Amino acid sequence: MTILHKKFIKSLSAISLQRKLFMFIVFALSLIIVTGGIFIYKLVNDTFMQSEKTHIEIIAESLSPRVSVWYFINSHADRSEMDEFLKQMLIVYKLEYIAFKDKNGRLVSESKTSKYIAEDSYNIEYKKEIYTPEDDSSKNFMGTLEIVNSNYMLKELSNKYTIAGVLFAIILTLYFYLEMRLLKGLLMPLSRIATEIKDYMPGDNLVFKQFTLNKDDVIFEIVNGFKQMQQNIDDAMREKAIEEENNKAKDAFLLKQSRFIEMGTMISNIAHQWKQPLNVVQLCISDLTIKSMLGEVDFKYQKKIFEEIDNQVAFMSKTIDVFRNFLNEDYDKKNMKKFYIKKAVEESLQLLDSMFDNKKISIEVNLDKESVAYGSISEIEQAILVILHNAVDAIVGSGKKNGKITIECMIEDKNNIIKIQDNGGGFDDGIVDKIFDAYFTTKHPSQGTGLGLFITKTIVEIRFNGTIEVYNSKEGALFVIKIPLAKEEEKNI
Numbered sequence: 001m002t003i004l005h006k007k008f009i010k011s012l013s014a015i016s017l018q019r020k021l022f023m024f025i026v027f028a029l030s031l032i033i034v035t036g037g038i039f040i041y042k043l044v045n046d047t048f049m050q051s052e053k054t055h056i057e058i059i060a061e062s063l064s065p066r067v068s069v070w071y072f073i074n075s076h077a078d079r080s081e082m083d084e085f086l087k088q089m090l091i092v093y094k095l096e097y098i099a100f101k102d103k104n105g106r107l108v109s110e111s112k113t114s115k116y117i118a119e120d121s122y123n124i125e126y127k128k129e130i131y132t133p134e135d136d137s138s139k140n141f142m143g144t145l146e147i148v149n150s151n152y153m154l155k156e157l158s159n160k161y162t163i164a165g166v167l168f169a170i171i172l173t174l175y176f177y178l179e180m181r182l183l184k185g186l187l188m189p190l191s192r193i194a195t196e197i198k199d200y201m202p203g204d205n206l207v208f209k210q211f212t213l214n215k216d217d218v219i220f221e222i223v224n225g226f227k228q229m230q231q232n233i234d235d236a237m238r239e240k241a242i243e244e245e246n247n248k249a250k251d252a253f254l255l256k257q258s259r260f261i262e263m264g265t266m267i268s269n270i271a272h273q274w275k276q277p278l279n280v281v282q283l284c285i286s287d288l289t290i291k292s293m294l295g296e297v298d299f300k301y302q303k304k305i306f307e308e309i310d311n312q313v314a315f316m317s318k319t320i321d322v323f324r325n326f327l328n329e330d331y332d333k334k335n336m337k338k339f340y341i342k343k344a345v346e347e348s349l350q351l352l353d354s355m356f357d358n359k360k361i362s363i364e365v366n367l368d369k370e371s372v373a374y375g376s377i378s379e380i381e382q383a384i385l386v387i388l389h390n391a392v393d394a395i396v397g398s399g400k401k402n403g404k405i406t407i408e409c410m411i412e413d414k415n416n417i418i419k420i421q422d423n424g425g426g427f428d429d430g431i432v433d434k435i436f437d438a439y440f441t442t443k444h445p446s447q448g449t450g451l452g453l454f455i456t457k458t459i460v461e462i463r464f465n466g467t468i469e470v471y472n473s474k475e476g477a478l479f480v481i482k483i484p485l486a487k488e489e490e491k492n493i
Contacts, residue, residue, distance in 0.1 A: 023179065030172050034165070041161050048154045052124045056149050059093050060128040067100060067145050068130045071108075082109035096123070097148035100130070103141050116148070122155045123148050284309050338486045341371040341380075341409045341416055348384040349407075352392075361395060361403035371409045371416045374486040375464050383459045383468075386452040387420045387479050394424025394476060415466075415482050423475035435470055 070085055086098045090111045099110035117123075125148050131139040284305045291297045345367060349356075356363055373380065388405065395403035400423060408419040427435070436457040460468045466483035 023176075026172075026175065030168070033168070037161065037165065041158070044157065045154060048151055049124065052149060052151050053126075056124050056126045056147060059095070059149075060126050060145065060147055063089060063093060063098075063147065064128045064130055064145055065133065068142065069133050071100065071130065071142060072132055079109055083111060085109075086111040093147075094149075095147050096150045097146075099146045100143055101146070102143040105144075108143065112148075116150070120150060122151045122158075124151065281309050281313070336374070336376055338372050338374050339377040339380075340369070341373060341418060342367040342369055344377050344380045345384060345407055345409065345418075347377075348381045348388065351381075351385065352388055355392060356405075359392060359396060359403060360401065361392060361405060364404065364406045365408075367407070367409040368411055371411055372486045373416055373464065373483050375483075379459050379463050380483075383456040383481070384418075384420070386456045390452065391420065391422035391424060391477070394422055394427075396424075398423075398425040398476075400424070411485065414485050416485055418481040418483075419478065420481075421473055421476065421478045424477065426472040426476045427470075429472065432470065436468070 066089070071082070074081060074085075082100070086100065086109050089095070090098050090113065095113075096116045097110070097112040100108045102108050125146065128145045128147070130142045130145050132142055134140075288297065288302070288305050291301070345365065349363060349365075355361075391405050392403075395405075402423075404423045406419075406421045408417075408421075410417050436453050457468050460466045460481055460483065464483040466481060468482075469480045471478045471480070
């Protein structure tokens, strides 16, 4: 039982269900063919035997009167004469064997052909009692006539069936033998190969410890092919990792370059923003000086002047903080946390407030207070600033006097949706597929580098795992940014 399990049952467990089904069908068809052949042979044999028995009975009934008359007349004749008579009957009736025994059971005479084989299973024997040829009342028992006929056609058919059966059994045995050899030599090793590579991950080492490999064996070629494939995958993964590192360095360089480009514009904006608070501080100091000289300064007035100066200084300090955080890369890395989209938009608008006043552009804001994202707030501010700069340039370029930028933020399906729309007339539909490409710009080279929207797309897609799309609306361009809502387990604001 142990040998059967190792040689057969264990081998079958390594093949697929389809192949097991095929082998079962072959075995079942073979069984049906063998059973059907045996049944047909049995049916034909019984039919032929019954027909031959009837035929030999007829021969015996026809032959017995002739033997009876001849023996009655020649009972005292020489045996050779009886042999000659029986030989003639053998030829006339096409029998294989004929014999006559007297009433005491002694053999009187017999005759047989050269092909006759005694006790052959295909011999059909018949015995007929012989009586004297007289009236029924005076008949006497003379002896017994024995005749034998052999069914050669059925014998030949049986031999053909036997040969066909033996050949079929040999072929079937050869098939199952080759099937088992195939299982042992190919399918079982393939199954072990599949087991070995099932949990393969790039970087793993395929060892194939279970194999004794022969260089002329197909399994060696398969295993060698898998090892080469592993080497190719590992090489490709290394090349991809190097390429990703290079792309990250390139993106970081472009991001840094973009920040420096934006810095010039933002410094100009800060200078404009500081003019008003500095003027207020200067007026407060002048007023305080004059009233001090006139002796009209009391504690209440002094407190009011100092508070106003403090507010203006605080405003200026906040502007510098936003600007500093925007340029500080370490700040981005250290300050990955939840933040409100509303805060990012408001700080971006604060940096460009003087530009909007100078260009006579109105800002309409509709922000969902519950919109919260996770990441570096200064990076999303940079993305928003680029889009706002483009909107301002588009409005100025269109020559519109009543420029307008609308900023909306809402929550849809666990995503923050930020929409920024201007009334600057939009863009040519032919450039929509290029608008986020690096170094692509519709401006004069002195006015733009073509990196702004590329950096914006990089920030949104890589840093925030989001998407950005641009459309032409009725009045101008519409940018739609989609970034995921912050998860509960992420750092709190």
